Amino acid sequence: MAVLAVAVFVALSSCAVGCSGSTNSTELMLWRMEDQPLAVRLAAVIKEVESLRCEQTTLQQQQQQQQQQQQQSALTQTRRSSREDGAQEKVGTHMFTYGSHDDEDDLRSPEGDSRRRGDPCFHYTVLDQAWRATNTTSKFKMCDRNVKWKGWYRLFYNGKSIQMPERCVPVNKCGTHSPLWLSGPHPKRRQGIVTRSVCGHWKKRCCAFRSNPIQVKKCRGNYFVYKFAPPTSCYLAYCADINTLVCGRCRRNQSCVSRDKINWRCKTKRRRSSKKVHFFASYPGQLLGKVNRIKYSKVLVNVGRGFNRRTGVFKAPVKGVYQFFFSTQTANSGLKTDLWLVINSYWVAVSHTHIPRRSSAGSLSTYMTFLRRGAKVYVTHNCGRSWASASSTTITFGGSLLVQMR
Known part of the structure; x- marks a missing residue:
């Protein structure tokens, strides 16, 4: 910067010397500049350098706008050749009228035509700038404050x-x-036009x-239109999220993932396999009177490891719909026998037998719950x-998971 300041100062001095034929106020001001402090001259x-840089940025943006106009012209020619895109160019401007087949069906009436004329979804400017x-x-930083948004x-x-x-x-x-991003979510189509705040990232x-x-x-057609406003300062510019191109193509069984939050890709989701839960246990002995909790010691099936043979308690490993069954065998006349299914300390179902004469009878009960x-x-x-005996399975308890729920 010091070399640049000396060069500019020498140029000013040479101009003053070359014009020494006429003494006027301008010449005196130039010669007085060298008498000013160094800080004033550097300022x-x-x-002057900032002014030149601003002019350079303006020229770059004008060049970008010219390229954009050329791309729009090429896009217009393409849309003219294909009626499926439903595009009609509006002569004399850079705005285009777009519409899908669904839009045309909904807007064929005179009322629909009037809405279409005032709808920004059909009248917008294409902003296709890769930067x-x-x-x-990029090496040269852009500033949207210098753009005349319309x-x-x-x-x-x-x-x-x-x-x-x-x-x-x-x-x-x-x-x-400082890239500008939308601090609020994009609206849904039924919300119409909404106002959103814009933030710029700088210094963490x-x-x-x-x-x-x-x-x-x-x-309609799953795209958005924006009414941009000049940013508050330079250098700030509106961003286009490249991730929406990738994530928009992900399938239902895929999710959009990224390591650096810049480059994204579609990744297939791992299917959560439904947990299988089945158990069947028996008590190989006799029960008389009141037994608070039967400890079924003979476990034949215990898929999912939900049943505990030491306590006789089944603990649900997952949330879902379960079906249970429990049975007993009695042989006394005139004596009733009751077995109760207990869930979280609540008695919910009973297996009841009452034999009027001397004989043997079994009872089986089932219960389904969430x-x-x-x-x-x-x-x-x-x-x-x-x-019951060691060879018989008359005092039993079992259950299965029917539907697992998330």
């Missing part, structure tokens, strides 16, 4: 529809110092710059007499 030089992408860095805009990237990011974008991306602060709010609308994970289920012998 003047720096101001606005969230994964783009009307509504739709973001594109290499001819493909794209939208603004809804998350913090790293600095020096989107072709600028995602919203270091609170720029002027903009208007957003979601259109259980949360960790629910405890067991069987209590409330009264009577039940019998």
Whole structure:
């Protein structure tokens, strides 16, 4: 910067010497500049350099606008050749009228035509500038404060529809110092036109710059249009989220993932296999009178490890719908025998036998219910007499998970 200041000063001095034929006020001002302090002269030089840099940025943006106009012309020719795109160019401007087949069906009436004329979804300017992408860095920084924004805009990237990011974008991306991103979510189509705040990331602060709010609308066809406003300062520029191109193509069984939050990809979700739960246990002995909790010691099936043979309690490993069964065998006349199914300390179902004469009879009961994970289920012998042997399975308890719930 010191070399540049000396060069400018020498140029000014040579101009003054070359014009020594006429002594006027301008010449005196030039010669008086060298008498000023060095800080004043450097400030003047720096101001001149900033002015030149601003002019250079303006020229670059004008060049970008010319390229955009050329791309729009090419896009218009393409849309003219294909009626399926439903595009009609509006002569004399850079705005285009777009519509899908569904839109045409809904807007054939005179009322629909009037709505279509005032709907920004059909009248917007295509903004296809690659430097606005969230994964783009450039040497020359752009500033949207110098752009004369007018009307509504739709973001594109290499001819493909794209939208603004809804998350913090790293600095020096989107072709600028402080990238502008949408601090609120994009609206749904039924919400119409909404106003959203815009933030600029700088010095590890995602919203270091609170720029002027903009208007957003979601259109039929799953795209958005924006009514941009000049940012509050330079260098700030609106971003186009390149991730929406990738994540928009993910299937239902895929999720959009990223390691650096810049480059994204579709990843197939791992299917959560339904947990299998089945158990069947028996008590090889006799029960008489009241037994608070039957400890079924002979476990034949225990898929899912939900049943505990030491306590006789089944603990639900997952949330879902379960079905249980429990049985008994009695042989006493005139004596009733009751077994109760207990869930979380509540008696919910009974297996009852009452034999009027001397004989043997068995009883089996079932119960279906919804259980949360960790629910405890067991069987209590409330009264009577039940019998079983090592070879028989007459005093039993079992259950299965029918439907697992998330």
